[in-house]
Amino acid sequence: MSTEQAVSKTYLHGGLLAAIEAALARMGKPISSLSIADLAPVDEFHIGGRVATERFMKQLNLNQDSQVLDVGCGLGGSARFVANAYQSQVTGIDLSREYIETGNTLCEWVKLKKQIALQHGSALDMPFDNDAFNRAYMLHVGMNIEDKTQIFTELYRVLRPGAILGIYDVMRQQQGDLTFPVPWATSPSTSYLATPDEYCQALSETGFELVNQSNRRDFAIEFFNQLGAKTQAKGGPPPLGLHTLMQESTSAKISNMIANIENNLIVPVELIAQKT
Ligand SMILES: C[S@@+](CC[C@H](N)C(=O)[O-])C[C@H]1O[C@@H](n2cnc3c(N)ncnc32)[C@H](O)[C@@H]1O
Numbered sequence: 001m002s003t004e005q006a007v008s009k010t011y012l013h014g015g016l017l018a019a020i021e022a023a024l025a026r027m028g029k030p031i032s033s034l035s036i037a038d039l040a041p042v043d044e045f046h047i048g049g050r051v052a053t054e055r056f057m058k059q060l061n062l063n064q065d066s067q068v069l070d071v072g073c074g075l076g077g078s079a080r081f082v083a084n085a086y087q088s089q090v091t092g093i094d095l096s097r098e099y100i101e102t103g104n105t106l107c108e109w110v111k112l113k114k115q116i117a118l119q120h121g122s123a124l125d126m127p128f129d130n131d132a133f134n135r136a137y138m139l140h141v142g143m144n145i146e147d148k149t150q151i152f153t154e155l156y157r158v159l160r161p162g163a164i165l166g167i168y169d170v171m172r173q174q175q176g177d178l179t180f181p182v183p184w185a186t187s188p189s190t191s192y193l194a195t196p197d198e199y200c201q202a203l204s205e206t207g208f209e210l211v212n213q214s215n216r217r218d219f220a221i222e223f224f225n226q227l228g229a230k231t232q233a234k235g236g237p238p239p240l241g242l243h244t245l246m247q248e249s250t251s252a253k254i255s256n257m258i259a260n261i262e263n264n265l266i267v268p269v270e271l272i273a274q275k276t
Helices: 003-010 016-026 036-043 049-060 077-086 097-109 148-158 196-205 217-233 242-262
Strands: 067-071 089-094 116-120 133-139 159-172 208-215 266-275
Touching: 016 036, 016 097, 016 242, 036 049, 036 077, 036 097, 036 242, 049 077, 049 133, 049 159, 049 217, 049 266, 067 077, 067 148, 077 089, 077 097, 077 116, 089 097, 097 116, 133 148, 148 159, 148 196, 159 196, 196 208, 196 266, 217 242, 217 266, 242 266
Parallel strands: 067 089, 067 133, 089 116, 133 159
Antiparallel strands: 159 266, 208 266
16 A cells, blocks of 8 residues: 555545435534534544634735645635634645545535635646646645655746745654654554755755744643633534544544644644745
8 A cells, every 4th residue: 555545544534425414413513504614623624623724814914815725625624724813815725535525525515616616636746737826735645645855846847936834733842762652554554744944945955945943832832722622521422523533533633733843852833935
């Protein structure tokens, strides 16, 4: 099995759309009047969810003229946020067919189909023309990609000169064995963490200039503390959440990720760069 097949298998649910529909029904949310906020608990698969997305996107200088690429878009929650908040056109690409098919249905449900196209494919060999986009971002995707130079070379190709690239990934802070499973990998065989310096070096080698770098460790710990307190106060998770995606492995994946952050092995980091 290739790495990409193994990564795609990690994220396979098998009945995701039906699970989301069932959770929405339990919440009493009719599909005819859904908002993107209703879907945010399940479709923002990165530390901090929608709150993290809002802050991150403010740094990309987005507007109605932005042609945005969402690399490793998952279910497309961030794409729907960008289309709705900034009126941008967004194209998403992801290895998981199930995420793309489910994500396109979610776009229909919230009436954003005209602004968003999600398609199946690899970020390492994208079916897009040179200079096709003027913004791109990847949220918690680089952890599954071994060759950072290759992904940034491909991003450089599809972006126009001056375009902004945003990255929000879990990065390696110190050497040491991680506890698995984590949300992006069940074992070390599909986990390819790099340090912020290694990301910056790969960006610079491929022609990007770093504009800003933010360590999101404190935010992550506070986010998980609040999530834990809310879950405890309510006697369990809400009907719709990241547990809808990760199912029975959710608790192990999240608690291992928190422990790996607290042990300074990994850290969520934002990088904003520009194509020179
Ligand atoms: C943790 S999820 C994040 C999804 C989305 N960015 C979000 O924040 O909600 C990681 C996603 O990256 C995708 N992915 C990993 N490697 C990829 C690759 N080489 N090409 C395209 N997508 C990839 C996975 O299929 C998965 O959907």
